[in-house]
Amino acid sequence: MELGGGEWEKMLIERLPVLPGLPSRSCRDEANTVGEPSQTSNTGLFHLSEEVLVFILRFLDPFSLLRAGSTCKRLFRICSCSSIWTRHCQALFGVSFRTSPVSPKDAFRLLFMWRKLYQMLPCNRHFQKKLLAEFPPPRYWIQWLVLEERVPLPPVKLPDFEIEYIWGVKKECFDETHKEDSETCTGYIFKYDWKELYHLTLLHHGSFGNLLLHVLNRQNGNGIQTLENYFSMCKSLVAWILGRDWGRLKRRKVYHDTLEGVYRVLKTEMRTSLIDHDHFWQVAKVQMARVCKLEETAVNYVNWKMIDSGPYYRLYLVSGNSIYLEHIKGFLRRKRLISDWFLQDENLWVRHLLSEELCQLLEFDTKILEGSLHGDTLSAHLSRIIWLYLHSGQELYMDAVKGFVLECAGARLKFYSSVNTGFYSSSSSDRECLNTHVELCANEHFLTYG
Structure with a gap:
């Protein structure tokens, strides 16, 4: 019908x-x-x-x-609407939160984020430091840990009043066998494994659902909600940037560097309080203006990628001091001087004799990372001298770069000459002898120039 x-x-x-x-x-x-x-024809x-x-x-x-x-x-x-989210809460956590002071949607979001955060603990170095560096962890994170039966942390030692405050377990429920000899001015110290503490808290609250309600009712706007709020605003910032027709600035690096700058500025504040939406956008717009200024200073994308790992790039993002822009311009100018010197016609023989690894370090578009400055290899020695010249501007280091490169090329030339005259026998060990000879000559030069 x-x-x-x-x-x-x-x-x-x-x-x-x-x-x-x-x-x-x-x-x-x-x-x-x-x-x-009303338009009844609408669909x-x-x-x-x-x-x-x-x-x-x-x-x-x-x-x-x-x-x-x-x-x-x-x-x-x-x-x-709560009637929608109660079904999801019941299906995923076994509790509907119909009568909870926390709305079902908020409860779902917080519990889901905690579950994902805890599952990613082995891969999350930052969260590991937060939990493992301070033990016991701060009150906010330690109250969430009781939701897990297996926690990869040492047994917790806390005064009885702290355990009662954080997890709502009355002092009468504590087992005397867990009492430590030490005593504070306000109570006794109790030591519990996390599994024992989990079962004690579960027994006191009567069910896992009541335990969830207790933890959720203790929310104070920090912690997980702070992280969730920050990342939701990051998404809206990305949408705002991509929704505008800015030509060459409409690229991933713009909002990536903008978000990095926002995080550096708000990092300390974000640990203690909820970031206000207007405050976030104020900082984001300032950071984006600075990123655009850095892009303008770099002139092209190759230069921009080259300077983004340097200290002056990060310092300008945080402070906005124009003196760091001058340092960046000097950095690029000195990088060009090294490349131009290496490409001179009179240094053609040097380019033929140097190894490919050293030649790349002297090219303009090669990015020298801080991780490559360590070690005793020829490339590490040359990287350190170039790094010192690029960031200090002292001509002493430019002379050291030239001397080091010429010394390496000269050592190779001597080796090849000796091989051709028969001083060395031509064998499979020639290459090893060559590298050893060049390294000895280069080390002598490095000790001379510091």
Whole structure:
């Protein structure tokens, strides 16, 4: 039997709970009569009533639901409906959070982020330092750890009042066998393995759901919420940058460097408090202006990639002091001087004799990373001298670069001459002898020039 008109929608509305705060059907009909007539010919989701939308959105997975809610204000409000998120919380965590002070959507977000954060602990060096460097960890993170039965940390030693404050376990529940000999002015010290503490807390609260509620009720706007808020604003910044027609600046490096600058500026503040949205955007726009200035100073993309690992690049992003731009210009000018000297016609014999690795270090577009400065190899020696010249500008180091390169080339020339005159026998060990001879000559030069 077919249902005519809006009878199917009426039956569906009767079966679905009305969202709190939404206007009733009669109010919407009244609004339609006062304003313009409703367009019954419209198609798409927005033509449906909000009750029907709720029914449809219940079939989405959590990530699709969040993406749908980010499209417009109306869908955001509907996608935040508690009746949708209670189903996901029940399915993933075994608790619906229907009567919790924390909304089901917030509970899902926080618990899901903690689960992912904890699963990635072996790969997350920053989070490892946060947990392992200070033991016991700060109160915020230590309260989340009790949700895990197996924690790769030493047994926890805390006063009885701290355990009661963090996990809500009464002092009467503590086992005397876990009491330490040491005593504070306000209570006794107890030592628990994390597995024992997990079961003790679970026994006290009665169920894992009650334990989740206790941890969620202790939220104070820091920690996971701070991270979540920061990264959500990063996504909006990326969308803002890519949504504008800026020609050559519409590239990944612009917003990558902008976000790095934002993180450096807000890093300390982000550890203690929630970053305000307006404050984030204020810092982001300043950082982006500085990134554009650095790109302009570099002149081209090759230069830009070359200077981004230097100290002056990062210092300018944080401070905005124009003196660092002058240092960057000097860096590029000195890099060009080294390349021009190496490419002179009179140094043709040097280019033929030097190894490919050393030749690359002297080319303009070669980026010298800090990690390549360590070691006793010829390339490490040359990298250190070039690095000192590029960042100091002292001609002493430029002379050292020239002397080192000529010494290496001269050592190879002597070796080849001796081979041709028969002083050395031509064998498979010639190359090894050559490298040893060049290194000895280069080391003598390095000791001479410091």
